[in-house]
Amino acid sequence: QKEVEQNSGPLSVPEGAIASLNCTYSDRGSQSFFWYRQYSGKSPELIMFIYSNGDKEDGRFTAQLNKASQYVSLLIRDSQPSDSATYLCASSGGGADGLTFGKGTHLIIQP
Amino acid sequence: EAGVAQSPRYKIIEKRQSVAFWCNPISGHATLYWYQQILGQGPKLLIQFQNNGVVDDSQLPKDRFSAERLKGVDSTLKIQPAKLEDSAVYLCASRPGGAGLMANEKLFFGSGTQLSVL
Numbered sequence: 001q002k003e004v005e006q007n008s009g010p011l012s013v014p015e016g017a018i019a020s021l022n023c024t025y026s027d028r029g030s031q032s033f034f035w036y037r038q039y040s041g042k043s044p045e046l047i048m049f050i051y052s053n054g055d056k057e058d059g060r061f062t063a064q065l066n067k068a069s070q071y072v073s074l075l076i077r078d079s080q081p082s083d084s085a086t087y088l089c090a091s092s093g094g095g096a097d098g099l100t101f102g103k104g105t106h107l108i109i110q111p
Numbered sequence: 112e113a114g115v116a117q118s119p120r121y122k123i124i125e126k127r128q129s130v131a132f133w134c135n136p137i138s139g140h141a142t143l144y145w146y147q148q149i150l151g152q153g154p155k156l157l158i159q160f161q162n163n164g165v166v167d168d169s170q171l172p173k174d175r176f177s178a179e180r181l182k183g184v185d186s187t188l189k190i191q192p193a194k195l196e197d198s199a200v201y202l203c204a205s206r207p208g209g210a211g212l213m214a215n216e217k218l219f220f221g222s223g224t225q226l227s228v229l
Contacts, residue, residue, distance in 0.1 A: 008151070032214040043202055043220035044154065051214040088153050092212050098144055098167055099218065101153030 002027040006089050006102035014110050019076040021105050023089030026070070030100075031093025033065060033072045038086045038104065047087075048074065079109045113137065115221035117203050123227045129191040132224045135184070136205030142166075144218070145178055145188050146202040154202055160186060161209050190226075198228045 032051040036044035090099040116135040146154035163183040180186040
């Protein structure tokens with residue numbers, strides 16, 4: 001059974017610092033990885049996707065993928081209080097089409 | 112562009128009662144998903160439709176849950192009878208493509224239906 005593991009947190013980071021969120025996955029057949037942000041009581045919204053080994057940058061966000069270690073991370077630079085949310089890591093591929101989500105990491109940016 | 116519409120927004124029922132949720136995906140989206148999100152957990156896929164056909168229902172508790180997408184557009188998810196552990200947010204999502212999920216393809220989520228089973 002495919003699994004995506006995340007530390008549930010909370011992860012507390014001072015405003016302006018770098019927030020580092022991590023995720024591991026069990027299915028080596030997984031091909032693509034997604035980071036969703038979910039505010040309390042709201043639906044998930046896509047922040048970034050990555051499918052190649054290495055780093056991918058988009059504004060203040062950098063996604064990192066290491067397929068050998070089955071490890072995905074999300075870095076948020078210059079963290080803002082509005083970044084406080086639950087961050088969900090998800091995988092797709094490996095024969096299944098729907099996303100497999102982790103439990104999410106609750107991130108708190110302290111002003 | 113209108114988003115994914117879901118109703119009702121909230122539902123409170125007693126255990127053993129029945130409940131139904133409705134989803135209208137974005138116009139033209141071929142693939143529709145129902146996810147269950149229990150408090151403190153990530154969304155779990157219940158069922159996936161491509162047009163009006165079921166692609167994956169391996170995690171759907173078929174003894175009590177059913178879903179349909181008869182005309183390949185809107186969809187209903189039903190629970191009968193409900194159990195306490197069914198308390199969750201039920202999210203509907205859709206995407207335009209009908210083939211396998213592409214790496215850069217985004218899922219569009221509805222606002223969800225929050226179900227409380229007492």
